[in-house]
Amino acid sequence: MNLHQFAETHEVTNQPPSxxxxxxxxxxxxxxxxxRRFGAGWAESxxxxxxxxxxxxxxxxxxxxxxxxxxFASHDRYGHRIDLVEFHxxxxxxxxxxxxxxxxxxxxxHPQDGAHVARASMTYLxxxxxxxxxxxxxxTFASVPALRLQPDLAEQWLPKILATxxxxxxxxxAHKAGVTIGMxxxxxxxxxxxxxxxxxxxxxxxxxxxxxxxxxxxxxxCSAPMCDAFLTLAQTDKGLTCFLLPRHRPxxxxxxxxxxxxxxxxxxQSNASSEVEFRGALAWMIGEEGxxxxxxxxxxxxxxxxxxxxxxxxxxxxxTQASHHCAHRKVGGKLLSEQxxxxxVLADLALESEAALALSLRMGKALDHLNDRHEAQFARLxxxxxxxxxxxxxxxxxxxxAECMGAPGMSKTASCRACTAKRx
Numbered sequence: 001m002n003l004h005q006f007a008e009t010h011e012v013t014n015q016p017p018s019x020x021x022x023x024x025x026x027x028x029x030x031x032x033x034x035x036r037r038f039g040a041g042w043a044e045s046x047x048x049x050x051x052x053x054x055x056x057x058x059x060x061x062x063x064x065x066x067x068x069x070x071x072f073a074s075h076d077r078y079g080h081r082i083d084l085v086e087f088h089x090x091x092x093x094x095x096x097x098x099x100x101x102x103x104x105x106x107x108x109x110h111p112q113d114g115a116h117v118a119r120a121s122m123t124y125l126x127x128x129x130x131x132x133x134x135x136x137x138x139x140t141f142a143s144v145p146a147l148r149l150q151p152d153l154a155e156q157w158l159p160k161i162l163a164t165x166x167x168x169x170x171x172x173x174a175h176k177a178g179v180t181i182g183m184x185x186x187x188x189x190x191x192x193x194x195x196x197x198x199x200x201x202x203x204x205x206x207x208x209x210x211x212x213x214x215x216x217x218x219x220x221x222c223s224a225p226m227c228d229a230f231l232t233l234a235q236t237d238k239g240l241t242c243f244l245l246p247r248h249r250p251x252x253x254x255x256x257x258x259x260x261x262x263x264x265x266x267x268x269q270s271n272a273s274s275e276v277e278f279r280g281a282l283a284w285m286i287g288e289e290g291x292x293x294x295x296x297x298x299x300x301x302x303x304x305x306x307x308x309x310x311x312x313x314x315x316x317x318x319x320t321q322a323s324h325h326c327a328h329r330k331v332g333g334k335l336l337s338e339q340x341x342x343x344x345v346l347a348d349l350a351l352e353s354e355a356a357l358a359l360s361l362r363m364g365k366a367l368d369h370l371n372d373r374h375e376a377q378f379a380r381l382x383x384x385x386x387x388x389x390x391x392x393x394x395x396x397x398x399x400x401x402a403e404c405m406g407a408p409g410m411s412k413t414a415s416c417r418a419c420t421a422k423r424x
Contacts, residue, residue, distance in 0.1 A: 016328035019320070020059070024125050025051025028316065030354040035121045038365040039114030047121045050101055054125040058097060062130030064090035065270035070226075072262045072272075083259045084170055085226045085272045094133040094270075096166040098126055099178065104140040105162040107367070117364035120309045124357070127313035128320075132270035134310050136180050136224035139231075142302030143181040146231060146242065149295055150286040152210045153244055157229070172248035173228055182227035183299065184219040184245075184276060191220075194233055194240065194293065199278060201234035201241060201285075209285050213243060214256075215278040225259050225274040231299055232283065238290030245283035256281040301379075304387040305363055311394040312356035318401035319353045322346065325405045336404070345404060352397050356390045 025031060025048045035047060068088035076082050098104070103123055107115040119141075127134050140161060147154045147161070157179070165178035173179055190196030199217025207213075215234045222230065229246040249255050256279040263273040287295035323346055326336035336342045363386055366379040 014330055016325050019055070019324055022055040023048070023052045024055040024128055024320075025121075027320065030357055031121060031124065031316075034354075034358050034361045035114075035117055038117045038361045039368060040117035040121060040361075040364075042112075042114060043118035043121070046101075047118060047125070050122045050125050053097060053101075054129040058094060058126065058129035061090040061093045062270070064088060065094060065130060066132065069269050070262065070272040072259060072274075074259070081258070082170075083225075083254075083257070085259070085262070085274075087168070087226070087270075087272075091133060091270055092166070092168055094126075094130050095136070095168070095180075098133065098137050099140075099166040099180075100164050102164060103137050104180075105164060108141075108144045108158075109162045111368075113368055114365075116367040117361050120305075120361060120364040123306065123309050124313045124316070124360070127310045128317040130270060131310060131314060132268045134306065135268070135271045135273075136182060136227055138303050138306040138310075139183050139223060139227070139299070140179075140181045142299045142306070143183075143231060145298040145302060146286060146295055147244070149298065150210055150244075150284075153284055153286060157244070168226070170226075170247070172250075172252045173246060174250075174252070176228065179228035180224070180226075182222065182224040182230045183296075183303075184222035184230045184232040185296065186221040187218060188220045197233055197235060197240060199232075199234040201236050201243060201283070204282070207236075207285075208289060209287060211285055213283055213285060214280045215243065215245060215283050216280060217278050218260075219276050219278070221263070222259075222274045222276040223271075225262075225272055225276060231286070231296055232278075233292045233296060234278075234283075236285075236289055240292040241289050242286045242292040242295035243283035244286055245278070245281055249282050301383045304383045305360075305367070307387045308356070308360040308363060308390045311391045312353070312360045315353045315356055315390075315394050315397050318398040319346075319349050322349060322401040322404040342404065345400065349397060349401055349404075352393060356393070359386050359390065 065088055071086045073082060073084045073086055101122060103119060103126060106119040143161060144158065147157060160173060160176060160179045161181060163178035167176045167178050185194050187197045187199065189198065199215055201213040201215050204212040204214060217234060219232065229244055232243050232245050233240050234243055245255065245257065247255055247257055258277045258279060260275040260277060265273065326342055326346060329336050337346065363379065363382050366375040366382065369375040370379060
């Protein structure tokens with residue numbers, strides 16, 4: 001008897017069709033509604049185009065980038081210290097696409113009514129495809145308000161921060177058309193209490209805002225160490241102060257910025273987070289000496305906004321997967337979406353997802369109208385409250401969406417939950 005004929009025991013049925021290639025904007029009526037309502041109707045074709053990318057090539061790149069984690073190379077094959085982080089080409093595709101479409105620059109380079117809302121809408125779509133690349137994209141976007149506090153440095157750096165060109169080469173800023181910015185604040189002994197930081201800054205010559213210093217110390221968490229420069233905090237004689245620290249010195253030699261190791265994270269695998277040392281690293285003071293926290297909070301406020309957008313994005317993708325599954329999966333002879341109790345669960349998930357999105361885009365509207373006193377006060381409050389609430393709610397909501405899918409949902413959604421946790 002030929003037993004091979006029995007190897008395929010049954011045909012696979014009762015499974016939802018693939019969502020690959022779906023335009024994520026066109027299936028998201030809440031995104032369409034709230035982006036228009038809050039002033040980004042003029043950008044609809046632009047957001048729609050990004051929805052097609054996010055549901056197609058970027059979604060595929062996202063899986064590849066997370067399956068092929070970044071690798072730290074401390075030395076080259078000749079024994080020279082290089083401190084490079086090597087990424088899969090899919091990660092560079094994600095970064096390049098986002099930067100070319102203005103996800104790091106749109107509201108600053110082209111300020112107008114709805115610009116922050118439009119940029120947030122595209123970020124919301126991008127993060128559904130891949131959340132890890134959102135870290136350097138967000139920090140590059142968020143660095144602008146802080147750098148503007150130091151006009152001489154802003155004049156030098158902002159044209160390349162706002163450029164829509166991605167250049168991952170490990171060369172000095174002068175040789176690039178576009179740059180990315182990271183951030184390094186946390187230290188071992190202080191954690192979120194940055195006032196406990198011990199990194200010291202020593203003036204090279206004259207002291208004060210815009211002047212050069214050498215930094216000595218350690219950072220327990222440096223986000224995206226492959227960036228071209230970092231906003232960081234260090235102690236001077238007048239207290240904690242903000243600095244811009246580039247990876248290369250003006251003479252094109254590498255700065256004294258050393259990566260100790262990459263973080264081994266539960267989620268957010270595509271992104272490199274690291275521990276670093278400054279061994280006399282050259283940096284320039286930003287803002288008033290001793291006022292490092294108020295200076296860097298200009299950047300932190302924008303990263304909090306993107307935490308709202310990013311967690312809302314993961315909630316939406318969890319809802320999309322769950323509702324799609326339930327619309328095609330039959331249990332007891334009926335579609336899951338026709339079962340009354342499942343309808344209640346899906347309705348709750350949809351409501352929470354839309355609420356998170358609506359608050360996030362309402363925040364974008366406030367950022368577009370900061371010259372209005374009411375909007376400025378709203379933005380100051382919601383950057384903290386919104387970030388806390390949406391990021392707090394996202395893991396539970398995503399877990400509930402996973403349960404709607406049963407076993408098929410656990411592998412994908414568990415990673416989403418880990419990514420959300422990282423954003424908090």
